[in-house]
Amino acid sequence: MSSPKSTFPGRRRRREPLDRARIARAAxxxxxxxxxDNLSMRRLGSALGVEAMAIYHHxxxxxxxxxxxxxxxxxxxxxxxxxxxxxxxxxxACFDAIRGIAITHPRAFWVLPARxxxxxxxxxxxxxxxxxxxxxxxDAAQSARYFRLAAGFAIGxxxxxxxxxxxxxxxxxxxxxxxxxxxxxxxxxxxVPHLRVANLDKIFAFGMDTIFDAMRxxxxxxxxxxxxARPKQSRASARRTGRPARK
Amino acid sequence: MSSPKSTFPGRRRRREPLDRARIARAAxxxxxxxxxDNLSMRRLGSALGVEAMAIYHHxxxxxxxxxxxxxxxxxxxxxxxxxxxxxxxxxxACFDAIRGIAITHPRAFWVLPARxxxxxxxxxxxxxxxxxxxxxxxDAAQSARYFRLAAGFAIGxxxxxxxxxxxxxxxxxxxxxxxxxxxxxxxxxxxVPHLRVANLDKIFAFGMDTIFDAMRxxxxxxxxxxxxARPKQSRASARRTGRPARK
DNA sequence: GGTGTATACCTTACACCGTAAGGTCGTCGT
DNA sequence: ACGACGACCTTACGGTGTAAGGTATACACC
Numbered sequence: 001m002s003s004p005k006s007t008f009p010g011r012r013r014r015r016e017p018l019d020r021a022r023i024a025r026a027a028x029x030x031x032x033x034x035x036x037d038n039l040s041m042r043r044l045g046s047a048l049g050v051e052a053m054a055i056y057h058h059x060x061x062x063x064x065x066x067x068x069x070x071x072x073x074x075x076x077x078x079x080x081x082x083x084x085x086x087x088x089x090x091x092x093a094c095f096d097a098i099r100g101i102a103i104t105h106p107r108a109f110w111v112l113p114a115r116x117x118x119x120x121x122x123x124x125x126x127x128x129x130x131x132x133x134x135x136x137x138x139d140a141a142q143s144a145r146y147f148r149l150a151a152g153f154a155i156g157x158x159x160x161x162x163x164x165x166x167x168x169x170x171x172x173x174x175x176x177x178x179x180x181x182x183x184x185x186x187x188x189x190x191x192v193p194h195l196r197v198a199n200l201d202k203i204f205a206f207g208m209d210t211i212f213d214a215m216r217x218x219x220x221x222x223x224x225x226x227x228x229a230r231p232k233q234s235r236a237s238a239r240r241t242g243r244p245a246r247k
Numbered sequence: 248m249s250s251p252k253s254t255f256p257g258r259r260r261r262r263e264p265l266d267r268a269r270i271a272r273a274a275x276x277x278x279x280x281x282x283x284d285n286l287s288m289r290r291l292g293s294a295l296g297v298e299a300m301a302i303y304h305h306x307x308x309x310x311x312x313x314x315x316x317x318x319x320x321x322x323x324x325x326x327x328x329x330x331x332x333x334x335x336x337x338x339x340a341c342f343d344a345i346r347g348i349a350i351t352h353p354r355a356f357w358v359l360p361a362r363x364x365x366x367x368x369x370x371x372x373x374x375x376x377x378x379x380x381x382x383x384x385x386d387a388a389q390s391a392r393y394f395r396l397a398a399g400f401a402i403g404x405x406x407x408x409x410x411x412x413x414x415x416x417x418x419x420x421x422x423x424x425x426x427x428x429x430x431x432x433x434x435x436x437x438x439v440p441h442l443r444v445a446n447l448d449k450i451f452a453f454g455m456d457t458i459f460d461a462m463r464x465x466x467x468x469x470x471x472x473x474x475x476a477r478p479k480q481s482r483a484s485a486r487r488t489g490r491p492a493r494k
Numbered sequence: 495g496g497t498g499t500a501t502a503c504c505t506t507a508c509a510c511c512g513t514a515a516g517g518t519c520g521t522c523g524t
Numbered sequence: 525a526c527g528a529c530g531a532c533c534t535t536a537c538g539g540t541g542t543a544a545g546g547t548a549t550a551c552a553c554c
Contacts, residue, residue, distance in 0.1 A: 017530080017531060017532090018531085018532090040510075040511060040512080041511080041512065041513080042510080042511080042512095050531095050532070050533090051532070051533055051534080052512085052513090053513075053514095053532080053533070053534080054531070054532050054533075056512095056513070056514095057530080057531060057532070058531095061512080061513075062512065062513090113360075113403075113406050116410055123431075123432060123435065124432075126432070126435050127431075127432045127433075127434055127435045130434035130435055130437075130438045131434045133434075133438075134434055140437045140438045140440075140441055141441050143434075143438045143441075144438050144441035144442050144446070144450060145441075145450050145453045145454065147438070148403075148404060148407060148442070148450050148451075148454060149400060149453070149454040149457060151403065151407070152399070152400045152401075152402075152403025152404045152406075152407060152454065153396060153399045153400045153403055154399075154403070155399075155402075155403040155406065156360075156398065156399025156400055156401070156402040156403040157395060157399045159360050159399075159402065160395060160398070160399060163363055184370075184374075185370060185371075185373070185374045186374075187374055187377035187378045187380075187381055187390075188370065188373050188374045188377055190377075190387045191377045191380075191387045191390050191391050191394070193387075194387055194388050194390075194391035194392075195391050195394075195395070199391070203391060203392050203395050204395075206392045206396070207392065207395060207396035207399065210396060210457075210458070210461045211457070213461070214457045214460070214461070264501080264502060264503090265502085265503090287539080287540065287541080288540085288541065288542080289539085289540080289541095297502095297503070297504090298503070298504055298505080299541085299542090300503080300504070300505080300542075300543095301502070301503050301504075303541095303542070303543095304501085304502060304503070305502095308541075308542075309541065309542090
């Protein structure tokens with residue numbers, strides 16, 4: 001039991017063996033540097049000084065590897081949920097951090113909406129997130145609603161972010177910034193300047209303010225669930241939406 | 248120029264030639280049936296009775312083809328923007344329709360966030376959408392904000408939709424519905440039932456109600472831009488008219 | 495008629511992908 | 525000493541997007 005580590009290179013002991021965390025970090029670095037669809041098992045292997053199939057000793061497949069990258073994101077996000085601050089403030093920070101991934105890891109952000117919480121690590125995060133909703137005073141139904149609202153917006157805004165920076169998986173050069181052509185697209189050319197990268201922070205903050213305002217009002221309105229005002233059931237909105245089972 | 252069509256099969260005139268629209272429709276059908284990552288040029292070609300490389304005569308590449316599928320979505324969505332209804336109601340119907348794509352084409356929905364508006368068709372839609380914001384009374388800055396908010400949520404909710412139905416591009420079987428284990432994940436197991444497919448319509452409507460409430464209040468507050476209340480500016484327009492979306 | 499040109503499609507080929515199957519070491523417990 | 529095992533390698537298969545160039549049909553014009 002007192003055996004030493006003895007991980008010295010015995011002539012062909014190349015390195016200390018890989019592990020999931022190190023592979024996942026290398027994969028994330030590779031995506032950050034080269035883009036998501038330049039992540040291949042072969043390229044990742046060679047970045048680690050190893051053959052591609054070696055990775056399969058640590059991961060069941062590429063999906064499994066992506067889940068591990070999601071875990072890295074979770075570890076980057078979760079700390080802002082922990083603390084003794086006001087629960088609503090912690091939630092706000094959490095969703096800010098989710099969208100922040102789109103800024104710190106723009107080429108890898110897609111992993112977040114593409115994969116689900118299925119690892120123990122990410123499920124623990126999910127648990128903590130929903131617990132914070134509870135601490136803020138929301139019951140289960142309200143938590144579900146506001147979680148979807150805030151998370152949906154955070155993800156959507158993150159994708160818009162990498163879209164505006166043209167860092168999507170398929171970075172087609174898109175010379176077509178002909179939004180500036182006011183002849184054909186007057187409204188687009190008027191609005192798009194407001195959507196430039198420099199303004200995205202403020203636009204995101206505005207959206208989150210709107211959502212968290214509603215959450216705060218919902219809490220102030222008392223313990224019971226509270227709907228936003230629904231003035232009139234306009235026939236136009238109910239006509240072609242929903243699940244039309246078309247065709 | 249007065250030549251007749253004369254597109255009769257001259258012994259080896261196989262069929263009337265392909266065109267972008269027909270290829271795109273076939274691609275969408277293939278995705279709907281087989282999933283997004285089962286769409287390959289070869290499979291699409293054979294679905295059309297043609298070799299894969301024939302498609303490259305009509306499309307610059309696969310990305311171009313995906314943009315054409317986005318155009319199909321746009322054509323499915325845009326009609327709800329047209330009409331003489333109240334602009335806000337048309338906008339609401341539009342975002343409902345965007346998320347509706349996740350229901351009518353769950354396996355193809357990813358194309359929507361993955362590609363940008365770059366074709367003339369989709370740019371025309373973008374233009375009409377922003378024009379409707381203008382008609383509703385928003386200036387350019389407000390349009391940018393609320394567009395991002397509503398579109399982000401619609402996209403995010405759509406992805407959650409296909410996530411809950413496990414119809415993502417990578418449909419890993421995920422037996423891990425161990426959310427029901429209240430030991431380890433009490434809050435998750437409490438909230439997740441509310442996020443089941445049967446409730447997603449109501450949850451989405453709730454989110455959209457919240458967003459459009461804010462938009463309506465912003466319009467009622469006058470012509471100038473109005474921030475969501477930071478401290479306690481809750482001048483409630485909260486009427487409880489809507490249907491009881493409880494639980 | 496012949497001749498040229500354009501369109502629509504096909505053939506071949508290349509480099510790359512994820513991964514199934516099985517082999518080969520070096521290290522360690524006994 | 526020896527067997528087991530973990531960590532990694534080798535090979536191979538069926539797929540992918542698409543570059544390059546070939547071919548057959550249709551039409552315009554002389």
